Amino acid sequence: MADADTARAKEYRAEVPMRSEPFFLKGSNNLDWGLKNRLANIFDPESGRTVMLAFDHGYFLGPTSGLERIDLSIVPIIAHADTLMLTRGILRSSIPPTYTGGIVLRASGGPSILKELSDEEIAVSIDEAIRLNVAAMAVQVFIGGENETKSIHNLTRLVDLGNRYGIATLGVTAVGKEMVRDAKYMRLATRICAELGATYVKTYYVEDGFETVAAGCPVPIVIAGGKKLPEAEALQLAHDAVQKGAAGVDMGRNIFQSEDPSAMIQAVRKVVHEDFEPRDAYDFFLDLKKGKPAKARRTG
Ligand code: 5RP
Numbered sequence: 008m009a010d011a012d013t014a015r016a017k018e019y020r021a022e023v024p025m026r027s028e029p030f031f032l033k034g035s036n037n038l039d040w041g042l043k044n045r046l047a048n049i050f051d052p053e054s055g056r057t058v059m060l061a062f063d064h065g066y067f068l069g070p071t072s073g074l075e076r077i078d079l080s081i082v083p084i085i086a087h088a089d090t091l092m093l094t095r096g097i098l099r100s101s102i103p104p105t106y107t108g109g110i111v112l113r114a115s116g117g118p119s120i121l122k123e124l125s126d127e128e129i130a131v132s133i134d135e136a137i138r139l140n141v142a143a144m145a146v147q148v149f150i151g152g153e154n155e156t157k158s159i160h161n162l163t164r165l166v167d168l169g170n171r172y173g174i175a176t177l178g179v180t181a182v183g184k185e186m187v188r189d190a191k192y193m194r195l196a197t198r199i200c201a202e203l204g205a206t207y208v209k210t211y212y213v214e215d216g217f218e219t220v221a222a223g224c225p226v227p228i229v230i231a232g233g234k235k236l237p238e239a240e241a242l243q244l245a246h247d248a249v250q251k252g253a254a255g256v257d258m259g260r261n262i263f264q265s266e267d268p269s270a271m272i273q274a275v276r277k278v279v280h281e282d283f284e285p286r287d288a289y290d291f292f293l294d295l296k297k298g299k300p301a302k303a304r305r306t307g
Contacts, residue, residue: 031055032254034226035206041173045142046206049090049109049175050227050254054280057255059229060088060272062263063113063145065097066130068120073263077101080263087272092145092177092257095131099139111177111257112136114144115161125149125183129161133168143175143206150196152183159203166204178205179231190216197224209257212248221252232258238271238292243285246278255279270295 064071090109116130178200207227241261265271274292277283294301
């Protein structure tokens, strides 16, 4: 045998216990290898956080401002995202298959902005999700909404299918107009998603008590950016969320509706992955916007 011919002594190093590292994301240690590998393509294993670029808004809003031409507005900045959150229509038609970050596929849908939004169904098959090599499927959950039970069943069905094939499920807490956006509601909605099997959960940041929302959710939480804010405020929001326990952002309008989407996503990265203070990240944004080499962060 070829192995027997070698002069090199075998090195079993019996005295060194085999390394067994815990997985870097909270609540994810007992997941299977494929699922963890996909999560590592959403969350950066170094920082444990993610910058998800969300541009799935068209699935109920049509051509949202900033997304009229995804080939022109989004494709040039995708290299700055850890993960893209989008529909399969946009993935196939507009995103180069050479993109190697994680794909989070919008997997629920149905009603348009003209109808009752909570009346969603699962809108993709598991075969299609596998074919598209997605890392996660995103499903809207309407806690307290008209179709609460149906949306929960959409989540649990996708969790069953996703777990069978090692694809993560992102539970998206959709807050209806009639709901109060406070920590009490967010704790309820995020915890229900996690209890029912979501691999991670998307919610909204709340000023008062967000740390209790993050602490009470046993799986990672990411926050949506929400409606467009001035850039300095959006950076402050991202900063406060990650400092209070979010594992990153799933940001759309505050990036693609920015005066400079490329500069903005790079500034968001500084806040999420490098713990930049908001004012430093804003200076970084302004420098990139002006075309100047970005300054190092301030100290103190
Ligand atoms: C739309 C979504 C969006 O992906 C999510 O709300 C993030 O986008 P934005 O930062 O613009 O709120 O789920 O239903």
